[in-house]
Amino acid sequence: MSSILLSLLTTIAVRRKEEFIAQTHHLESVQNQFLLTLLKTYQNTVLGQKWKIGEIKTVEQFRDRIPILPYSFYHPYMEQISQGQANILTSDPVVYLNLTSGTTSKKKLIPVTKRSRKKRQLVNQVAQGFLAEAIQKRGISLGKMLLTSSVKLAGYTQSGIPYGPVSVGDLRLSNFLYKQIFVHPYQALQSSDSLARHYVCLLFALQYPYLGVLGANFPVLALRLADYLESYAEELIEDLKTGTIAPWLPLEPPLRASLEKQLKPQPQRAARLREILKAEGCLTPQLAWSSIGCIVTARGGTSSFYFQRFPAHFGDTPVFGGIYASAEATFGVYSDLNDDHTILAINSGFYEFIPQEQWEAEQPKTLLPQEVKVGQPYRILVTNYNGFYRYDIGDVVEVVGFYHQTPIITFRYRYKGLLSSTTEKTTEYHVTQVMGQLQQEFSVPLESFCVTLSEQEIPPHYLVNIELRPGYRLNNPEYFVTRFDDKLKQIHTSYALKRKDQVPPPRLRILAPGSFAQVRQRLLDRGIPESHLKLPHISEDRQFLAGLNVEQEITA
Template sequence: MSNYILPLLTTLTRQVKANFVNKTHQTEAVQERFLLTLLRRYQNTELGRKWGLREIRTIDQFRDRVPVLPYSSYEPYTERIFQGESNILTPDPVVYLNLTSGSTGSKKLIPVTKRFQNSLRGANLTSMGFLVDALKTRQRQFGKLLITNSVQLLGRTPGGVKYGPASVGILRMGKFLYQQLFAHPFETLQPGNSLARHYVCLLFALRDRTMRGMIANFPMLLLRTASYLETYAEDLIRDLDKGTIANWLDLESGIRSQLEHQWSAYPERARELRDILNQEGRLTPKRVWSDLSFVATARGGTSDFYFQRFPDYFEDTPVFGAVYSSAEATFSIYPDVDTDGSVLAIESGFFEFVPQDQWDAEHPKTLLATEVKVGEHYRLLTTNYSGFYRYDIGDVIEVVGFYNKTPLIVFRYRRGGTMSATTEKTTEHHVTQVMQALQQEFDVPLEDFCLTLSESIITPHYLVNIELAPGQRLDNPQLFLTRFDHQLQQANTSYAVKRTDNYIPAPRLRILAPGSFAILRQRQLERGVPDSQLKFPHISNDRQFLAGLKVLEEVKLPGDSDE
């Protein structure tokens, strides 16, 4: 990175962060100002006229007049925007359309304007400011980083607007900034083939022994990048030594030519890596970048399960959550590394919280940011410059504290993302907690897991489908299953009651063949889910979700039979 750009950037982000921290003392006023400013600017859009935004003067009037709605209510409007109509949801021109991955539901189109993008960029700069300060207190430094996200667009609308994953839009619209931050050329993000893109990103980043960070949307994707570094160590070292780019890579000819023009031999660095490989038997991120200061990825929800495998690759490197966000909104900003609680992004949207006793109400009563209670779970609603109002994304969060007068929240699970043999509503948060505990109790890392239901419609039992990490074995699978049943009863009281009353039969454990979850991820890719957006479900009501995978062993509890 140019010598003058990094200090300027870190100074800017720390100033933005300091400004945000000051506003966390004035949460109520900041939220009200955000909402009323947005309503004035959006009052003459088609939806703004329909709901009479011009007449709204208070938060209470807003909650009385505007309904709580899911994406399906906005879909007719976003489809019209896709066809080229303007002033539908936003008064500003739509410059990009975020297309969600569809990995955990149907795909959605989210309009992006410059105003919307700027509000989210402010949250990202704030998070960088928090990261810079957090690293400084730990005698670590912020610096260049590795990212492997694709920047390929999915297409253009009939109206000529570009569309694709949210991360593609962010990277393309912020290209100047990001190409200063990356330890590899921006062009390395262009290959369409996932393996080829990861390989060239790693290859160029390996030149820089002082690289400081790695970023991926989800922890599983960081583990995959680390796995590629380990698997293709010999090829990477050879290319560094010879100044080549492996000819077996599936690279588009134009992109290969661009990259070869920027590439040359680094024999000294190749020798360093060869020595590490000979001494350690493999290459890992922390060994090849000894100054690695942080990894940034999603925290909360199903992400926590994967963190137990991080020390094997990243050792004691701090994990930073950056921002909790989706294609529709940025919800919160992480104030420190190695923490799950994140500060509500009070400058990026207007937020309401639906308490649990209102989840089934047609017109739920909501709480504001200053009214929530620590330890309670809420559905999170957002109003922001995408043109969505009181939008119910379906996320369930837990309030874990306050940062000054602003709530600290943790994403727990997606509402509707539950599994029931009867009515017990087991969530991904429940099963993630259980599997984390079992990995520790049995000292056996898992490659991944997913709970499904057996074929029986009347009395289905849980199928605990696991794949052991490479080289691992489970010595007592029946005890593992017994402990799973016990731990899930501890985590989910409703499951415990129904198991005790025999409404739910005993669960069964299925140990899947190595590579099973790689096959499942490949199936998602073939469905069109971008590889950088993969979110693997840990529970599924689809009884065919794991169809065709080889089961090495099925384990039952004593007394369990097929009768």
């Protein structure tokens, strides 16, 4: 039954991919039609009437009449929506409110309708079609997916609209067929406790030696899943043998009872896993499931830093990005394995690009997708069925090529996510590249890192805060921080120029073990959902790492 279901879903996905490829040959007409259809659909909404969008007949009129505005403009309208008022930003009823993570800015609520959900699902299907093609070329067969994302809502508005992380909404709003692709029961995602949810999902997945896909919202969460498997291997194998769930696990009683009914003792599979554990000394995902076809997780931006740790847990399993999206919009679709590039999702939104020379303008001049140039960075704007018009999410993308007529883009960093001792504007992308190279040069894996600024000096020093992986030691920290300085100069021209006489030398701070676990817990305590938690690798907040134990500090 499961193979028939997977075959059906793959057939649908491949068809959607072919339809999308056909659209990429006609970029301008597809984008124009998308915009004009959206404006007609939303012309009688409160915001549509305010801007008289029903009178707009061309793309040029749209760009002339509609201003580029931040989320703060939309906030009062979101308040009306949360109170239950209809037809505010969307003519369709709001069925869910995406809650942004708030890791790098204040939390936001984003309206989701059946229509906007359908557009996002369409891009997901296109991505699945590309994945099926890429996997087939490698001679890999895909089976069911292991995914440990929570489906717990954050709550309901006073008018009864459910809200929570976008991943929760995606899972809860998925149709019945897609909920069957998991190697574990959909119920296993309902536990509010992170350990319990991961443990139970792993337990069900370990029943099957031929797992197809491992999914995680971000690479760091895939590594956490591997850590859970390796830390609780003995307990998982024992539970697999007996067909029970460990009594010490903090699992809600009704949920425990329901899940245990679906478990069966697997003594032979448990014995095989115990042999692997004894022979290897640990149980990694690669050892537990040698058949994993791919890992689906976010690519681009800072992901490469975490991918350096993947081989130890996943071997050479390829990584697929799925879709490039946020709570507010969908931007791109990945088309191949181990590739950071995405094809602009021209069937999901109307897009504009702000060239770098216009970034400081209050109302910048924009380029259309057919006007962008390869090798250039742009801030990307979107107009979509979530109710946004010319919305600047703050993502900086680089155009790296074209798929027929359609731009191929790569996410680089968040525009306002900058670090400056003076005016050099160092990005998270810059420092992640540097730290990735230093891990290899010094053969020392990092648990995590974050570059901040010193508090007392003017101008401040860069503080390169690192935590080493357990069991590792940095033998020459003085040379490490010198190489950080050298490499940042090589890839960041503004830093190199201002380091000559304006920016003081950086300092290395080696943090005590467990430091970034403390930072992570602080963010969780602030209400950031675990499945969307991203530890920033640069921060202008001088108190971001306050209270952590610094074992050693060295100046370049």
